């Protein structure tokens with residue numbers, strides 16, 4: 001018989017479950033792999049490959065911490081009391097109207113405004129790093145459209161708040177016959193408005209005069225509360241201090257000042273400006289960050305996050321709730337392993353079982369004070385007791401901003417929801433504002449790494465004692481957010497190179513997670529795995545050259561038949577571990593995903609990761625040029641080839657060169673070695689298997705260099721350089 005919940009114990013807002021069977025399987029597989037790995041290495045002896053094997057074992061060991069105790073969570077938003085919900089500021093960042101089309105950005109903005117949350121307690125801030133008048137105009141149009149869209153979503157309980165997806169048929173509203181006619185009429189009316197809005201945005205974007213006046217490099221600060229075309233009294237809802245379920249969310253456009261002469265710290269810089277500007281207006285105790293292409297795909301995400309934030313048992317040290325990054329334009333074959341399965345489907349669930357996942361840049365809902373640098377426990381009035389002079393030294397001189405900090409201890413945090421203190425807003429959005437303060441060092445999103453999310457989560461939150469949770473949707477629920485993935489190889493590699501350099505730079509700095517006493521050992525291993533992931537470049541480089549040259553000369557890099565067997569066993573166990581991971585995530589045998597991930601892992605190791613290692617090494621010895629750039633990924637490129645599972649090499653640069661060269665070397669060694677073997681009648685060795693495996697992995701490169709004739713094949717100069725380099729290598733060592 002089911003037990004009745006006791007009368008006075010409130011129902012829990014969320015539950016957590018450890019996936020015990022999976023944890024057991026993971027631990028067993030890990031034990032087997034460790035034993036095999038140790039045996040193989042013991043057989044290796046003093047050989048150049050020993051170093052490669054040790055690096056592989058080291059990285060593998062780090063990667064096991066997030067496999068130890070995977071958990072899953074369920075939130076129950078319907079148990080929340082709506083009257084008690086705190087205010088939330090949603091922050092959307094965009095940087096380039098060419099690579100990030102306004103129509104998409106506005107869908108993200110509108111979808112955030114339509115989230116299921118009391119309108120009077122929801123504010124959306126859009127940061128435009130390009131300072132483009134086109135984006136501002138589009139935002140005004142978006143607001144006007146949202147005035148119809150948001151009430152429509154509320155009235156009919158729409159599940160998909162992103163209009164583009166909704167009208168593409170993503171959300172079949174089913175209200176029974178009662179509302180049917182009304183719904184059909186309303187839907188048609190709003191659909192027409194949406195088309196008009198889209199048309200308007202297209203016109204704005206193609207306006208030559210406007211695009212002329214858009215200077216990406218230098219522009220003044222501009223902050224504007226968007227009120228739509230005509231004045232509407234329903235918008236001013238905070239005058240009487242009463243927050244209103246039905247109010248329109250606030251929409252604020254922010255373009256910070258930019259000068260070529262001063263560094264702007266990319267996305268972290270933009271977010272810090274939004275933190276300050278929003279502190280002058282809504283100053284909500286919680287902030288949610290969204291990349292401009294990450295639209296809300298379910299209306300309940302903030303409510304779900306609040307199930308954790310508002311839970312009395314957790315709130316003392318819970319800094320953020322992370323949702324997974326999921327993507328709307330993944331293709332079924334996903335040749336660039338864009339899904340980030342390992343991160344968002346596997347390891348974050350495991351890290352959640354430790355102290356929380358790594359902060360992931362977008363789709364998270366965090367406490368404002370934690371990002372400001374507060375510590376848990378002393379939380380509630382962390383800044384209100386501090387002297388004004390001291391606050392100004394740390395946070396800058398804006399009186400409005402300082403006042404917001406000092407107000408953080410009181411229940412009501414809102415300053416003036418729709419009266420913008422223009423001068424103060426432009427001051428906090430100016431280039432010089434942070435000079436001499438602790439912004440980016442101790443306060444806000446941190447600047448030291450281009451992977452600001454990783455570093456901020458680690459230093460600013462976990463090292464100060466905060467925890468977090470990972471909110472992964474149940475199989476039957478809608479993904480909470482959907483973004484877009486790069487659809488050509490160059491974009492994918494450049495993106496990976498940025499991530500790898502940013503994290504390796506942290507690993508090799510004084511902030512190395514392995515040397516930190518502030519977090520527990522398994523968690524520091526989890527962080528260190530990503531910090532040192534770029535080091536895969538070294539073993540992969542070894543395995544792509546040494547066995548090849550040995551085989552060509554008729555020798556072997558394995559010291560004897562017994563060791564070859566041990567290595568074969570390690571290879572099998574590692575492949576099996578990977579296959580289990582992928583299949584658990586995909587809920588079924590997923591050989592294709594497994595293969596795509598193996599292939600992209602190897603490719604990324606000798607491109608993105610290799611260049612990341614070189615770049616960081618050069619920087620360390622002081623020979624590096626400029627610091628790593630934040631190269632935006634394009635959200636508007638052609639995806640036909642990606643959809644068909646064909647590599648799109650167009651635009652590839654020397655970043656690809658090591659990969660094509662190694663691919664060619666492997667093919668040449670395979671052909672040459674087999675030729676010799678047949679001639680001399682040698683025996684089949686471990687090398688032969690390895691070379692065949694590498695050939696299969698790298699076949700698309702070979703095809704792209706020599707067998708394809710379409711414009712998206714490997715650029716001819718890259719092919720030519722690869723041929724020359726292989727010829728040189730063979731004449732030296734062959």
Ligand SMILES: O=c1ccn([C@@H]2O[C@H](COP(=O)(O)OP(=O)(O)O[C@H]3O[C@H](CO)[C@@H](O)[C@H](O)[C@H]3O)[C@@H](O)[C@H]2O)c(=O)[nH]1
Nearest residue numbers: 093094095129266267270291292360361362451495632633
């Ligand atoms: O100077 C900049 C550079 C970027 N962005 C914005 O940052 C977001 C992420 O940029 P994107 O080109 O999409 O990079 P991704 O590699 O897709 O981003 C991933 O990696 C970043 C860290 O490198 C994280 O911040 C992101 O959340 C994560 O999705 C976009 O909305 C950009 O508009 C800015 O606002 N200003």
Ligand SMILES: [Mn+2]
Nearest residue numbers: 291293484633
């Ligand atoms: Mn992105």
